[in-house]
Amino acid sequence: xxxxxxxxxxxxxxxxxxxxxxxxxxxxxxxxxxxxxxxxxxxxxxxxxxxxxxxxxxxxxxxxxxxxxxxxxxxxxxxxxxxxxxxxxxxxxxxxxxxxxxxxxxxxxxxxxxxxxxxxxxxxxxxxxxxxxxxxxxxxxxxxxxxxxxxxxxxxxxxxxxxxxxxxxxxxxxxxxxxxxxxxxxxxxxxxxxxxxxxxxxxxxxxxxxxxxxxxxxxxxxxxxxxxxxxxxxxxxxxxxxxxxxxxxxxxxxxxxxxxxxxxxxxxxxxxxxxxxxxxxxxxxxxxxxxxxxxxxxxxxxxxxxxxxxxxxxxxxxxxxxxxxxxxxxxxxxxxxxxxxxxxxxxxxxxxxxxxxxxxxxxxxxxxxxxxxxxxxxxxxxxxxxxxxxxxxxxxxxxxxxxxxxxxxxxxxxxxxxxxxxxxxxxxxxxxxxxxxxxxxxxxxxxxxxxxxxx
Amino acid sequence: xxxxxxxxxxxxxxxxxxxxxxxxxxxxxxxxxxxxxxxxxxxxxxxxxxxxxxxxxxxxxxxxxxxxxxxxxxxxxxxxxxxxxxxxxxxxxxxxxxxxxxxxxxxxxxxxxxxxxxxxxxxxxxxxxxxxxxxxxxxxxxxxxxxxxxxxxxxxxxxxxxxxxxxxxxxxxxxxxxxxxxxxxxxxxxxxxxxxxxxxxxxxxxxxxxxxxxxxxxxxxxxxxxxxxxxxxxxxxxxxxxxxxxxxxxxxxxxxxxxx
Numbered sequence: 001x002x003x004x005x006x007x008x009x010x011x012x013x014x015x016x017x018x019x020x021x022x023x024x025x026x027x028x029x030x031x032x033x034x035x036x037x038x039x040x041x042x043x044x045x046x047x048x049x050x051x052x053x054x055x056x057x058x059x060x061x062x063x064x065x066x067x068x069x070x071x072x073x074x075x076x077x078x079x080x081x082x083x084x085x086x087x088x089x090x091x092x093x094x095x096x097x098x099x100x101x102x103x104x105x106x107x108x109x110x111x112x113x114x115x116x117x118x119x120x121x122x123x124x125x126x127x128x129x130x131x132x133x134x135x136x137x138x139x140x141x142x143x144x145x146x147x148x149x150x151x152x153x154x155x156x157x158x159x160x161x162x163x164x165x166x167x168x169x170x171x172x173x174x175x176x177x178x179x180x181x182x183x184x185x186x187x188x189x190x191x192x193x194x195x196x197x198x199x200x201x202x203x204x205x206x207x208x209x210x211x212x213x214x215x216x217x218x219x220x221x222x223x224x225x226x227x228x229x230x231x232x233x234x235x236x237x238x239x240x241x242x243x244x245x246x247x248x249x250x251x252x253x254x255x256x257x258x259x260x261x262x263x264x265x266x267x268x269x270x271x272x273x274x275x276x277x278x279x280x281x282x283x284x285x286x287x288x289x290x291x292x293x294x295x296x297x298x299x300x301x302x303x304x305x306x307x308x309x310x311x312x313x314x315x316x317x318x319x320x321x322x323x324x325x326x327x328x329x330x331x332x333x334x335x336x337x338x339x340x341x342x343x344x345x346x347x348x349x350x351x352x353x354x355x356x357x358x359x360x361x362x363x364x365x366x367x368x369x370x371x372x373x374x375x376x377x378x379x380x381x382x383x384x385x386x387x388x389x390x391x392x393x394x395x396x397x398x399x400x401x402x403x404x405x406x407x408x409x410x411x412x413x414x415x416x417x418x419x420x421x422x423x424x425x426x427x428x429x430x431x432x433x434x435x436x437x438x439x440x441x442x443x444x445x446x447x448x449x450x451x452x453x454x455x
Numbered sequence: 456x457x458x459x460x461x462x463x464x465x466x467x468x469x470x471x472x473x474x475x476x477x478x479x480x481x482x483x484x485x486x487x488x489x490x491x492x493x494x495x496x497x498x499x500x501x502x503x504x505x506x507x508x509x510x511x512x513x514x515x516x517x518x519x520x521x522x523x524x525x526x527x528x529x530x531x532x533x534x535x536x537x538x539x540x541x542x543x544x545x546x547x548x549x550x551x552x553x554x555x556x557x558x559x560x561x562x563x564x565x566x567x568x569x570x571x572x573x574x575x576x577x578x579x580x581x582x583x584x585x586x587x588x589x590x591x592x593x594x595x596x597x598x599x600x601x602x603x604x605x606x607x608x609x610x611x612x613x614x615x616x617x618x619x620x621x622x623x624x625x626x627x628x629x630x631x632x633x634x635x636x637x638x639x640x641x642x643x644x645x646x647x648x649x650x651x652x653x654x655x656x657x658x659x660x661x662x663x664x665x666x667x668x669x670x671x672x673x674x675x676x677x678x679x680x681x682x683x684x685x686x687x688x689x690x691x692x693x694x695x696x697x698x699x700x701x702x703x704x705x706x707x708x709x710x711x712x713x714x715x
Binding site: 050053054055056057062063109234237238239240241243244245246247260261262263264265266267270282284285287288289291292293310311312317318319322333334335336337368 | 489490491492493494495496497500501560562563564565566568608609610612613623624625628630631632633634635639655657658659660661662664665666
């Protein structure tokens with residue numbers, strides 16, 4: 001199903017890349033001319049980028065208000081030259097000019113003074129800002145339609161199957177009924193059939209079954225066997241959670257965060273190095289970035305849920321109060337009788353997240369438990385056979401994964417090197433046995449002892 | 456039509472019951488519900504009333520119990536509670552609560568709630584905190600920078616860039632703007648850098664809740680390295696002595712702020 005999804009997305013992707021190229025050429029050329037002029041004129045763009053862009057953007061409110069059209073507004077409303085004074089030293093301007101005073105109350109945070117900027121430089125900055133084209137809907141919003149479209153296709157598919165199945169059954173039944181009626185009425189017409197000859201449905205079936213007893217026997221055998229196999233399969237499936245992907249309150253795509261924008265897993269799951277649990281980020285972590293990133297269209301709808309949770313008003317950029325917490329659904333869950341520790345595996349064991357959680361940087365939907373087959377396809381992963389998150393899975397890896405390779409000669413004074421040394425000093429025979437395959441596995445250090453994983 | 460097809464036809468038509476059975480089987484097999492974690496025995500071992508992270512203690516088997524919520528749910532510790540960091544004097548002193556409070560406006564601009572606020576401009580006061588409590592010199596600078604690089608690469612690099620030039624992947628992708636290069640802010644004091652990381656500044660959010668004070672002070676060293684490639688190679692006592700004239704300017708700002 002995934003493949004067909006990519007097929008349908010292809011034309012859009014081609015269109016998007018075309019759009020990208022065209023827009024890059026368009027924007028690129030405009031910035032080129034800017035730089036050429038900059039030789040003669042003052043380069044407003046780089047001044048803006050270095051001095052103002054940490055608070056201002058041309059078209060979006062940030063820490064400071066958007067600057068597009070600010071010059072015109074000041075020319076209309078404020079005293080002459082007051083805007084230059086504002087940039088040089090806003091407190092002085094606010095003291096002199098009532099308009100500047102009103103502007104200074106716009107935002108909770110204050111602007112920095114820039115006494116070093118000349119009038120011409122300020123003009124260059126503001127002129128550059130006014131030249132910036134109003135952004136159209138970005139092409140990201142188109143790309144965002146991806147996951148949603150996929151979901152629709154899928155639910156549509158299963159509906160079609162159900163409809164097909166139902167109509168199939170109806171057709172079979174009606175054909176059978178018609179046939180039966182036909183044969184009965186045929187017999188009646190021929191006068192051969194009297195009352196006794198009119199067999200009921202079941203009687204007819206029984207007669208048939210007897211007639212074709214070999215076939216019926218075979219079919220029943222197959223049916224009984226498949227039911228037994230099915231039963232066993234369900235039994236083996238109990239407690240196996242592969243593919244579990246509960247719906248989440250916010251359609252949070254890991255691909256956008258950890259993939260496209262290169263945010264490290266540990267920024268959000270920030271207790272993973274220090275504790276047993278990896279942690280789901282709190283709302284203030286989301287807000288560190290989403291204070292500024294407000295999104296468009298679909299993304300905007302999802303991101304506004306963060307604002308509800310944080311009690312944040314995206315227009316004034318105020319957080320007037322507390323909001324409603326986001327209640328994420330837990331995806332990976334081990335039963336209470338198991339002890340699993342992240343820092344032991346990630347820090348001490350040095351295992352990458354993708355070994356157990358798959359390639360989250362490509363996950364366009366919310367998180368799921370990756371089936372072990374998909375985990376095996378990822379490069380660099382140890383190949384395992386037992387379903388993810390079952391005891392067999394843990395055990396298998398503990399058998400295969402080494403904690404350190406090589407013999408004692410190569411050892412220094414790390415934690416595992418010390419373990420090697422103690423093993424050697426206590427029991428040389430055992431140590432040689434362990435090192436037969438040139439590695440000490442987790443199992444050989446006790447990773448198969450019930451008490452290590454079970455309370 | 457030869458005999459064989461007629462036979463199959465008959466089979467299909469006559470044995471409607473069996474056909475039906477098979478079709479329902481197939482259908483059930485096809486419909487997959489991602490929202491269901493499948494069959495579980497001992498479901499209360501997976502979704503248990505025991506105290507575990509991320510468990511809504513008040514909910515047991517789909518029923519809400521407000522009494523339990525009051526007793527067991529994760530609560531913020533009382534104000535003034537500090538974690539235990541062992542007996543190493545230096546570490547404990549490093550980890551003591553930060554003496555600077557967030558300005559009152561941080562409540563609204565950075566969403567900081569449940570803090571004790573100050574109505575002074577503490578960011579400017581922090582310019583006085585010139586000394587980084589983690590001592591650095593040419594002997595231990597390599598370790599500190601290595602540690603700093605590790606923390607920096609997962610905490611800050613996506614905005615500030617691996618090289619500290621304000622060009623992280625998030626800025627490059629066009630999603631985020633306004634990240635300064637550290638080299639443009641050479642006149643910040645150690646205390647101000649700490650303050651900005653701890654409580655946030657402008658567009659940057661508070662990172663105090665994500666990393667501890669030792670890690671932040673290590674980062675302060677690491678940021679200094681971006682600003683001055685020679686940093687850490689020499690004795691730092693010189694840096695601490697300079698800028699002593701700043702103090703008077705800051706005194707002025709205090710009085711201005713107090714009178715407001």
